Amino acid sequence: xxxxxxxxxxxxxxxxxxxxxxxxxxxxxxxxxxxxxxxxxxxxxxxxxxxxxxxxxxxxxxxxxxxxxxxxxxxxxxxxxxxxxxxxxxxxxxxxxxxxxxxxxxxxxxxxxxxxxxxxxxxxxxxxxxxxxxxxxxxxxxxxxxxxxxxxxxxxxxxxxxxxxxxxxxxxxxxxxxxxxxxxxxxxxxxxxxxxxxxxxxxxxxxxxxxxxxxxxxxxxxxxxxxxxxxxxx
Amino acid sequence: xxxxxxxxxxxxxxxxxxxxxxxxxxxxxxxxxxxxxxxxxxxxxxxxxxxxxxxxxxxxxxxxxxxxxxxxxxxxxxxxxxxxxxxxxxxxxxxxxxxxxxxxxxxxxxxxxxxxxxxxxxxxxxxxxxxxxxxxxxxxxxxxxxxxxxxxxxxxxxxxxxxxxxxxxxxxxxxxxxxxxxxxxxxxxxxxxxxxxxxxxxxxxxxxxxxxxxxxxxxxxxxxxxxxxxxxxxxxxxxxxxxx
Numbered sequence: 135x136x137x138x139x140x141x142x143x144x145x146x147x148x149x150x151x152x153x154x155x156x157x158x159x160x161x162x163x164x165x166x167x168x169x170x171x172x173x174x175x176x177x178x179x180x181x182x183x184x185x186x187x188x189x190x191x192x193x194x195x196x197x198x199x200x201x202x203x204x205x206x207x208x209x210x211x212x213x214x215x216x217x218x219x220x221x222x223x224x225x226x227x228x229x230x231x232x233x234x235x236x237x238x239x240x241x242x243x244x245x246x247x248x249x250x251x252x253x254x255x256x257x258x259x260x261x262x263x264x265x266x267x268x269x270x271x272x273x274x275x276x277x278x279x280x281x282x283x284x285x286x287x288x289x290x291x292x293x294x295x296x297x298x299x300x301x302x303x304x305x306x307x308x309x310x311x312x313x314x315x316x317x318x319x320x321x322x323x324x325x326x327x328x329x330x331x332x333x334x335x336x337x338x339x340x341x342x343x344x345x346x347x348x349x350x351x352x353x354x355x356x357x358x359x360x361x362x363x364x365x366x367x368x
Numbered sequence: 369x370x371x372x373x374x375x376x377x378x379x380x381x382x383x384x385x386x387x388x389x390x391x392x393x394x395x396x397x398x399x400x401x402x403x404x405x406x407x408x409x410x411x412x413x414x415x416x417x418x419x420x421x422x423x424x425x426x427x428x429x430x431x432x433x434x435x436x437x438x439x440x441x442x443x444x445x446x447x448x449x450x451x452x453x454x455x456x457x458x459x460x461x462x463x464x465x466x467x468x469x470x471x472x473x474x475x476x477x478x479x480x481x482x483x484x485x486x487x488x489x490x491x492x493x494x495x496x497x498x499x500x501x502x503x504x505x506x507x508x509x510x511x512x513x514x515x516x517x518x519x520x521x522x523x524x525x526x527x528x529x530x531x532x533x534x535x536x537x538x539x540x541x542x543x544x545x546x547x548x549x550x551x552x553x554x555x556x557x558x559x560x561x562x563x564x565x566x567x568x569x570x571x572x573x574x575x576x577x578x579x580x581x582x583x584x585x586x587x588x589x590x591x592x593x594x595x596x597x598x599x600x601x602x603x604x605x606x607x608x609x610x611x612x
Contacts, residue, residue: 199581201538201540201542301431309543336437340433347433348432
């Protein structure tokens with residue numbers, strides 16, 4: 135028993151920091167995939183085609199109406215099983231365990247994408263109609279118009295929402311620990327259980343999350359200045 | 369899809385208990401959390417400096433860390449420290465302090481207090497100064513101004529945001545399944561472990577959550593339109609004439 139007690143915060147600093155790094159990796163990857171899904175979702179919701187609209191609405195409404203933890207548990211099992219059935223029908227023998235990392239990133243990205251859809255859709259709708267028409271009058275192709283007009287004009291509107299979603303995402307990564315994936319909070323739980331210093335390790339984990347969220351606030355403030363360049367200051 | 373387990377009385381009992389617990393958790397921590405939110409907002413707006421800093425720090429820490437971590441911090445971290453206090457086992461609070469449900473309510477109350485406190489702070493500062501000055505000119509005491517003018521006006525301003533906060537609270541309830549409180553997700557997990565059906569129980573509770581979200585949203589919509597003094601534009605047309 136004495137062996138357990140002599141283990142302390144210092145012995146676990148390395149693993150905890152590693153866990154924090156994994157958390158950041160998952161969050162960054164899921165964020166950018168989510169951003170992509172959000173762009174697709176918003177485009178679908180704003181498109182002329184009824185079917186695409188319906189898909190966009192169903193995606194963003196359903197995912198946002200359900201608790202994240204429920205979605206993560208569900209998608210984690212469903213995703214793994216789906217891939218295995220797929221491999222079975224393709225004739226690849228034996229079940230493949232999806233790497234926890236891939237599952238964690240895709241589940242979080244899928245959930246994040248639904249929230250992004252709403253933020254980006256709102257930001258695109260807020261672009262003055264005349265600007266889009268001007269782009270058409272200049273003879274820009276739809277793709278050019280999207281890249282040169284819609285994206286740069288939408289970003290200042292979307293950024294507050296996007297930074298909010300990033301903070302939510304960083305905090306949601308902790309939910310992945312529930313399905314047994316080793317990130318920051320899972321490591322903290324293991325450390326707490328093996329040293330029985332629960333208070334210390336949960337405080338440490340909380341401090342690391344706080345560091346991440348406060349740190350990213352600084353980055354987002356800088357990004358806001360970049361996307362708002364050329365705009366009159368209030 | 370196999371929903372044969374649905375008429376199993378034991379499983380139904382779990383689901384019902386989970387459903388009731390979800391509602392209790394929401395109601396209790398919603399009300400307590402809102403009271404805390406008023407204090408947090410007031411401390412930052414008109415409290416003494418140190419109290420304002422304390423409230424500011426509290427909000428930053430709670431909003432900057434995952435709720436799951438907070439839940440474990442209170443349940444495992446603080447909960448286990450409390451056991452060390454000599455003599456606490458004999459006191460009347462001990463049964464409460466051993467109950468995971470209590471820690472769920474504690475964590476949610478604090479979380480609601482921080483998030484809603486921030487919303488309320490914004491709303492309270494955007495109540496037009498003239499209205500508060502008018503209240504003072506009428507000779508109302510500070511307490512009466514707070515209860516009869518300032519707070520009601522602030523709530524009226526941020527009602528749509530409060531609706532969002534209620535839904536967020538509902539969606540964070542399943543987190544308590546991780547500290548062994550029987551909620552809907554915990555019930556679904558038990559059914560999954562015993563019947564080896566992965567999707568069916570989860571789909572069923574997903575349906576319950578969607579229904580709850582719908583009911584809560586509609587309920588809050590009603591509150592939003594009925595709330596005294598809400599802009600006539602959102603009301604029935606005949607109110608416009610009388611409100612003029």
